[in-house]
Amino acid sequence: MENNAKVLLKWARDLLKSNGVEDVTFESRVLLAHSMGISVEVTFLIDDPITQEIANDYQSMVYRRAKGEPTAYIIGYKEFFGEIFKVDPRVLIPRPETELLVEKTAKYLNDQSIEKQEVMKIVDVGTGSGCIAISLAKLFPSIKLMATDISAESLELAKSNAQNHSVIDQLEFYENDLLTNLEGPFDIVVSNPPYIDSNSIKAVQREIRNHEPIIALDGGLSGTETLSRLIIQAKERLSDDGLLVIEIGFGQKEDVLFLCKKIFSSNSEVKLEIDLAGIPRVLLVKNNE
Ligand SMILES: C[S@@+](CC[C@H](N)C(=O)[O-])C[C@H]1O[C@@H](n2cnc3c(N)ncnc32)[C@H](O)[C@@H]1O
Numbered sequence: 001m002e003n004n005a006k007v008l009l010k011w012a013r014d015l016l017k018s019n020g021v022e023d024v025t026f027e028s029r030v031l032l033a034h035s036m037g038i039s040v041e042v043t044f045l046i047d048d049p050i051t052q053e054i055a056n057d058y059q060s061m062v063y064r065r066a067k068g069e070p071t072a073y074i075i076g077y078k079e080f081f082g083e084i085f086k087v088d089p090r091v092l093i094p095r096p097e098t099e100l101l102v103e104k105t106a107k108y109l110n111d112q113s114i115e116k117q118e119v120m121k122i123v124d125v126g127t128g129s130g131c132i133a134i135s136l137a138k139l140f141p142s143i144k145l146m147a148t149d150i151s152a153e154s155l156e157l158a159k160s161n162a163q164n165h166s167v168i169d170q171l172e173f174y175e176n177d178l179l180t181n182l183e184g185p186f187d188i189v190v191s192n193p194p195y196i197d198s199n200s201i202k203a204v205q206r207e208i209r210n211h212e213p214i215i216a217l218d219g220g221l222s223g224t225e226t227l228s229r230l231i232i233q234a235k236e237r238l239s240d241d242g243l244l245v246i247e248i249g250f251g252q253k254e255d256v257l258f259l260c261k262k263i264f265s266s267n268s269e270v271k272l273e274i275d276l277a278g279i280p281r282v283l284l285v286k287n288n289e
Pocket residue numbers: 091092093094095098125126127128129130131132148149150151154176177178192193194195215216217226
C-alpha cells in the first residue's frame with residue numbers, strides 16, 4: 001500500500017466501516033493524528049509521504065479499533081470538560097453527558113463565598129479516572145475533595161491524572177464502598193455511579209461490554225441498586241443544607257424521584273436536569289433539614 005495520508009485514510013475508513021464502526025471519517029483521522037503526533041485538523045493538510053514506521057503504527061491501531069477496542073483506550077486519553085485525562089481499561093472512559101454533572105456542581109460552588117468553599121467537605125463517589133473531582137479542583141483552586149472508588153486500580157490512574165493536572169494537593173483518595181466508611185457531614189456529594197441493569201450489559205455496544213470495567217457499568221438487577229444505596233447513604237451523611245448531585249440513566253427518573261421524596265424532608269429541593277439529548281440525566285437534591 002502507498003504510504004500517503006489519503007490512501008491510508010481510505011483503507012482505514014473501509015476497514016472500520018466493514019467492521020461496524022460508526023463515525024469512520026472522524027475515528028480514522030483521530031488515529032492518524034495520534035500516530036503522527038499532530039492534531040486532527042492537520043491531517044487534512046498532509047501531502048508528504050508517511051514513513052513506513054508511522055504507517056505500521058497506524059495500521060496496527062486501526063486493526064485494534066476494527067476489533068472493537070475503543071479509540072480512547074488505543075490512544076490512551078480522552079478529553080473531558082476541556083481537559084485531557086489518561087484512560088485505560090482500569091477505568092470508564094469519561095462521557096460527554098457527565099460534563100453536565102460537573103457544570104451543575106460548579107454552578108453551586110460558584111454561588112458560595114471563597115471562605116465557604118475553603119471549608120466545604122466535598123466527595124466524588126466512584127471517581128474512576130478522576131475526571132469529575134479533578135475538573136472541579138481545577139475550576140476551584142480553594143476547594144478540597146475526597147475521591148473514592150471501590151476499585152483500587154482505578155484510584156491509581158485517578159491519582160496519576162491528579163498529578164498531571166497539578167491538583168494532587170487538593171485531593172484525598174479512598175478505596176471504599178460508596179460512603180460506607182466515610183464520616184460526614186458532607187456539603188456536597190457528587191457521583192456518576194454504575195447504573196446499567198445487569199441483564200442489559202450484554203446488549204450494549206461491544207466497545208463498552210468487552211472493554212470497559214464491568215464494575216463501572218453494572219448497577220445491579222434493577223440498574224438503580226447502587227444509585228439507591230448511594231442516595232440513602234448520602235441522606236445520612238449530608239449536612240443540613242448539603243447538596244447531592246448524581247448522574248442517572250435513561251428511564252430511571254421515576255425510581256430516584258420516588259426514593260428521594262420518601263427519604264428527604266418535604267422542605268428539600270429535588271430537581272432533575274436534562275442532557276443535550278433531552279434525557280433527565282442529573283439528579284440534584286438540596287437537603288433542607
Ligand atoms: C460510571 S463509572 C464513573 C467513573 C467516573 N466518575 C466518570 O464519571 O467517568 C462508576 C465508578 O464507580 C465505581 N464503583 C462501582 N461500585 C462502587 C461502589 N460500591 N463504591 C465505590 N465505587 C464504586 C467504579 O469502579 C467506577 O469507577
